[in-house]
Amino acid sequence: MTTPQDELLPATRRALLHRIAVAQADGRAPSLVATVVRGGAAVWTGARSAVDGAAPDENVQFRIGSITKTFTAVLVLRLRDEGVLDLGDRLEKHLPGTGAGEATIAGLLAHSSGLAAESPGPWWERTPGSLRPELSDVLGERPFVHPAGRRHHYSNTGFTLLGALVEALRDARWEDVLRREVLEPLGLSRTTVRPVAPYAVGWAVHPWADALLPEPAEDLGRMAPAGQLWSTTGDLARFAAFLARGDDRVLSAASVAEMRTPSAPADAADVADGVSYGLGLQVRQCGGRLLVGHSGSLPGFLAHLTIGVADDIAAVVLANCTSGPLLSGVAADLVGIVAExxxxxPEPWRPLREVDPALLELAGQWYWGTYGFGLRVTADGLLVLEPLTGDGRRSRFEPHGDGTWTGRDDYYDGELLRAVRRPDGTLSHLDLGSFVFTRQPYEEGAPVPGGVDPEGWRGIK
Structure with missing residues (x-):
């Protein structure tokens, strides 16, 4: 429920409506609906339709295609957080006999396992899942098309394997596990494996004529974990808020942040486009803004969920056409309209509640060789290391309570920071992953690797 201070300004609402109106008209979509989320709550929904008086609202279901993969990834991360599996495990350890057992679970989540993109045989999205009753039917005789771990190669079959993994480890159907562990805790009552009225009908729009053809809505069977779900912009708005913040009933904030972190090696085209992939989430740069989310498409439907984490804004866009408006661009524009x-x-700045003199002693200017850095102590108990000028290595560090800290992001993520003291207890230097940081550049008497020239600094004669 939104409050008056959460509501968007009239000009912003009109700009959002204009954007989706252009998308529906230019993309020739029978209908299109979008919802914007800010601060964890839906603040705007708009829709356009080819039929007067029949525009969908936030409760009308559309098929969401591969956004289903993100739901499947959440189930796998839950298993990891419970200690049931490790992301580095090979599939064979938990699901033997598939013929693709050498793939790691992390590789499957990040689409870097080397598996083929599609299932062999007839177009799986437009034919009944009963044609592929077993995993061997999904994978075929040649499941791998690239060496594992070498590159990102999108794979629907990989997420079919992850769904089978969830079923094996939970001893229950994928859809039952999903409902019990994700949909019900998050209140996503309008997200289902089969359509529940009211729902949109999927259409193909003729590329050279303003004419429609109904698309079949097949049950995908084994391929369901890769693209089966139906949902609404209302439910996906709540799911987007979860992916931005976490919910300890489902996944912690740290685990959803891990999902949003690039994990797959990108190919040259992806690097040029600023696109990468995390664990069940697409990551891309768009207009100077980092966006995470997922796209979806099945015959008759297009879908996109985008989150601007830094702006705390998300957008969901659904349309009932096989091809039409580029929803990734529409969703990014909706986020950008509100953000700009x-x-x-920002939250008010607040000082530390208590000042630890030993911690305060670390604050200030440090040098790694001749590179200047500043070390700040923040109100949440972290140390922040930043270059004094220009771009450079930076990280936040969380304390262990024993005079050491561990990097939690960027270059020094996971690296150990130690405050090294002299025998008399005075502060000597910082050791960061074997790099020595001193108060002065190449400080005399400090244990700088390679030593410091005894004649010191000099000019040119």
Whole structure:
């Protein structure tokens, strides 16, 4: 439920409506509906339709295609967090006999396992799942098309394997596990494996004529974990808020942040386009903004969910056409419209509740060789290391309570920071992953690797 201070300004709402109206008209979509999320709650929904008086609202179901993969990834991360599996495990350890057992679970989540993109045989999205009753039917005789771990190669069959993994480890159907562990806790009552009225009908729009053809809505069977779900912009708005913040009933904030972190080696085209892939989530740069989410398509439907984490804004766009408006661009534009028209108001700065003199002693200027850095102590108990000028290595560090800290992001993620003291207890230097940081550049008497020239700094004669 939104409050008056959460509501968007009239000009912002009109700009959002204009964007989806252009998308529906230019993309020739029978209908299109979008919802914008800010601060974890839906703040705007708009729709356009080819039929007067029949525009869908936030409760009308559309098929969401591969956004289903993100739901499947959440189930796998839950298993990891419970200690049932490790992301580095090979599939064979938990699901033997598939013929693709050498793939790691992380590789399957990040589409870097080397598996083929599609299932062999007739177009699986437009034929009944009963044609592929077993995993061997999904994978075929040649499941791998690339060496494992070498590159990102999108694979629907990989997420079929992850769904089978969930079923094996939970001893229950994928859809039952999903409902019990994700949909019900998050209140996603309008997200289902089969359509529940009211729902949109899927259409193909003729590429050279303003004419329609109904698309079949097949049950995907074994391929369901890769693209089966139906949902609404209302439910997906709540799911987007979860992917931005976490929910300890389902996944912690740290685990959803891990999903949003690039994990797959990108190919040259992806690097040029600023696109990468995390664990069940697409990651891309668009207009200087980092966006995470997922696209979806099945015959008759297009879908996109996009989150601008730094702006705390998300957008969901659904349309009932096989091809039409580029929803990734529409969703990115909706995020951008709100972010630029109504920039996020930061939380008030607040000082430390208690000041630890030993911690305060670490603050200030440090040098790695001749590179200058500043080390700040923040109100949440972290150390922040940043270059004094220009771009450079930076990270936040969380304390262990014993005079050491571990990097939690960027270059020094996972690296150990130690405050090294002299025998008399005074602070000597910082050791960061074997790099020595001193108060002065190449400080005399400090244990700088390679030593410091005893004649010191000099000019040119």
């Amino acid at each position: 028209a109504e920039p996020r108001i």
